[in-house]
Amino acid sequence: MDVVVVGSCMTDLISYVPRLPKPGETLHGERFAVGFGGKGANQCIVSSRLGAKTAMVAKVGNDTFGNNYIQNFRDNGVNIEHVSTTSEAATGVAPIAVSEDGQNAIVIVSGANLKLTETDVQRSEGLISSARVVVCQLEIKPDVTITALKLAKKHNVVTIFNPAPALPHLDPSFYVYSDFLCVNETEAEILTGIPVSCPNDSQKVISCLLERGCKAVIVTLGSQGSVFATHENPLIRHIQATSVTAVDSTGAGDAFIGALAFYLSTMPNLQLEDIIRRSGKIASASVELPGTQTSYQWQKDLPTELFR
Numbered sequence: 001m002d003v004v005v006v007g008s009c010m011t012d013l014i015s016y017v018p019r020l021p022k023p024g025e026t027l028h029g030e031r032f033a034v035g036f037g038g039k040g041a042n043q044c045i046v047s048s049r050l051g052a053k054t055a056m057v058a059k060v061g062n063d064t065f066g067n068n069y070i071q072n073f074r075d076n077g078v079n080i081e082h083v084s085t086t087s088e089a090a091t092g093v094a095p096i097a098v099s100e101d102g103q104n105a106i107v108i109v110s111g112a113n114l115k116l117t118e119t120d121v122q123r124s125e126g127l128i129s130s131a132r133v134v135v136c137q138l139e140i141k142p143d144v145t146i147t148a149l150k151l152a153k154k155h156n157v158v159t160i161f162n163p164a165p166a167l168p169h170l171d172p173s174f175y176v177y178s179d180f181l182c183v184n185e186t187e188a189e190i191l192t193g194i195p196v197s198c199p200n201d202s203q204k205v206i207s208c209l210l211e212r213g214c215k216a217v218i219v220t221l222g223s224q225g226s227v228f229a230t231h232e233n234p235l236i237r238h239i240q241a242t243s244v245t246a247v248d249s250t251g252a253g254d255a256f257i258g259a260l261a262f263y264l265s266t267m268p269n270l271q272l273e274d275i276i277r278r279s280g281k282i283a284s285a286s287v288e289l290p291g292t293q294t295s296y297q298w299q300k301d302l303p304t305e306l307f308r
Contacts, residue, residue: 001079002052002265004131006121006148007040008113008139009058009083010094011065012292014250019099036072037094037292038113039137039164042251046258047135048076049298050282051307052265055079055131057124057148058140059116065091066112072293082124086115092139102246102287108139108165116140118147129155132265135257137162142171149177158264161214162257166190175212180264182218182257183209199238202227206236218276220256220283222249228276239277242284251292256283258296267307278306 012035021027036045040058048054056078060066062085069091073080092111098104121128121144128134134152136145136159145161150173152159161178163170166187175181185196192208195201202219206229209217216230225241259279263270270278285302289295299307 001055001127001131003044003047003054003133003135003261004057004128005040005044005047005054005135006057006124006140006145007043007135007137008038008092008110009041009060009069010038010092010108010113010139011035011069012037012250013093013095014098014291015096016098020097020103020105033291035291035294036069037251038092039139039162039254040135041069041073042254042292042296043135043137043162043258043261044078045076045293046255046282046296047262047265048078049296050259050262051299052262055082055127057082057116057121057127059084059086059112059120061085061089061091061112062087063090065093082120082127084120086112089115096250098248098250102249104248104250106250110139113140116144118144120144121147121151125151128152128157131157132268133158133160133261135160135162135261137164138167139165142167146171146173146177149174153177160257160261160264162253163187163191164253172212175209175214178214180216180218180260181209181214182220182260184220184222184253188219196221199224199227199236203236207234210234216272218260220253226276226280228272230272237273239273239280242281244284244288246287248290248295249287251295252283252287255286255296256280259283281306
């Protein structure tokens with residue numbers, strides 16, 4: 001197995017609006033769509049479409065949204081041996097507003113995602129031990145996430161941790177068990193208390209996070225690209241983003257992380273800077289199309305130079 005993702009499944013309820021509403025304001029939307037989302041599932045689908053052998057560890061509700069999601073994994077070639085259902089909660093949902101300039105605002109209702117337990121993850125130890133990369137986020141219970149990260153490191157599997165939604169007082173062990181910590185500028189500020197508005201602001205944030213024990217930190221900055229540093233080379237390096245016309249930025253961060261997992265698992269001999277640059281190009285391509293998983297392209301539809 002190349003990539004195992006332990007995380008969330010959400011059904012996206014997307015409203016397209018002229019602009020994001022102000023507090024207390026009602027706007028007329030232009031159209032509505034239902035799609036597949038959730039940070040964990042998004043990242044898994046991206047890795048699979050790029051060509052990685054992927055598996056998901058997750059929980060959905062015993063409902064129409066959950067049944068549809070399991071079929072979606074099958075349609076995308078994802079191993080679902082450890083995707084279970086529960087009657088104790090509905091499948092997670094994410095109402096999303098998307099403005100004409102491609103910005104978004106998202107509310108998540110976790111539902112069945114919070115029914116995924118440490119026992120569920122422990123049952124997947126054989127799967128996790130077989131992976132080259134394990135990816136985790138924070139849309140499931142933190143204790144379940146740390147269990148997955150610990151199991152991965154027990155078997156010397158590379159870990160990617162995307163602490164989103166970010167928590168201001170994250171258990172220090174998350175950093176210790178994370179080979180790659182990947183955050184956007186908002187998440188970086190929540191974790192450290194240090195604002196990030198441009199690449200030059202990132203050095204203090206990345207140094208702070210490296211000191212907490214992770215081996216590498218990547219901060220994505222949207223149209224400004226990304227910055228990264230490692231424990232061995234703690235000075236930040238900035239990678240410019242590809243210039244594109246944004247249609248819908250929803251899920252772009254997940255596209256980056258899914259691509260990162262793909263490259264680390266299937267092309268590990270590439271330089272980290274090249275892996276991050278390629279991941280950024282795949283994320284940039286996703287914002288040119290509407291929707292979340294509908295914006296994720298298959299390897300055959302992307303430039304061949306990204307895969308050699």
